[in-house]
Amino acid sequence: MNVEEITPQEAIEAVKNGSFFVDVREPYEVDEVSYGIEYVNIPLGEIQVRINEFPKDKNIIVGCRSGGRSMNACMFLKMQGFDNVTNLQGGILGWMDNGCPTG
Secondary structure: OOOOEEEEHHHHHHHHHEEEEEEEEOHHOOOOOOEEEOEEOOOHHHOOOOOHOOOOOOOEEEOOOOOHHHHHHHHHHOOOOOOOOEEOOOHHHHHHHHHOOOO
16 A cells, blocks of 8 residues: 655645644653644544544645654555545654754
8 A cells, every 4th residue: 555755844835735734643742842833633543533533625644753653544544545645754753854843
């Protein structure tokens, strides 16, 4: 199953244009450093029970710490019938390395 990746800069623009951004890290990780854009925190272990929170009519960008958990989340979402799912390249670590805003 093929999951496309998006760079941090592309993700910022995509969110500005209406994409849905979800951070699948645990709340304590989000408390340490968060994305400085509009996002929703749905930990990876909760995706199955919170699947109804993902919009089917928007592009979904998934981020985590380094890109591994978010890739798993993307694959799960694709298996559930979500077509427009993209993995954030490098996660929050890549995000910070690229000088993107944090909260």
